[in-house]
Amino acid sequence: MAKQQGIALAVVAFGIYIIGGVATFGGLGLIVFKHGQDLWGWGEGRSIGYLFLCVGLSLSILGVLLMRIFRNRGMT
Numbered sequence: 282m283a284k285q286q287g288i289a290l291a292v293v294a295f296g297i298y299i300i301g302g303v304a305t306f307g308g309l310g311l312i313v314f315k316h317g318q319d320l321w322g323w324g325e326g327r328s329i330g331y332l333f334l335c336v337g338l339s340l341s342i343l344g345v346l347l348m349r350i351f352r353n354r355g356m357t
Contacts, residue, residue: 290351298344301337308333 308330315326323329 291348294344294347294351296344297340297347301340301342301344304333304337305341306337308335308337 311320311326311330311333313330315330318326320326320329
């Protein structure tokens, strides 16, 4: 049972890491290509891009840290 829980936590950590990477590169794309354009009524594309960039980098760092913690604790 503990082995299945450890694998599930590792998959969640890896998913967070992947989502962070997608958000990071999506944010970079918004910064470059949507400068000065409204993005679905949410605001200017460049400012939303900076938000995605910062949140994406944070999620990527969180995902890596969680993967390292789960590996070193013997949960996987």
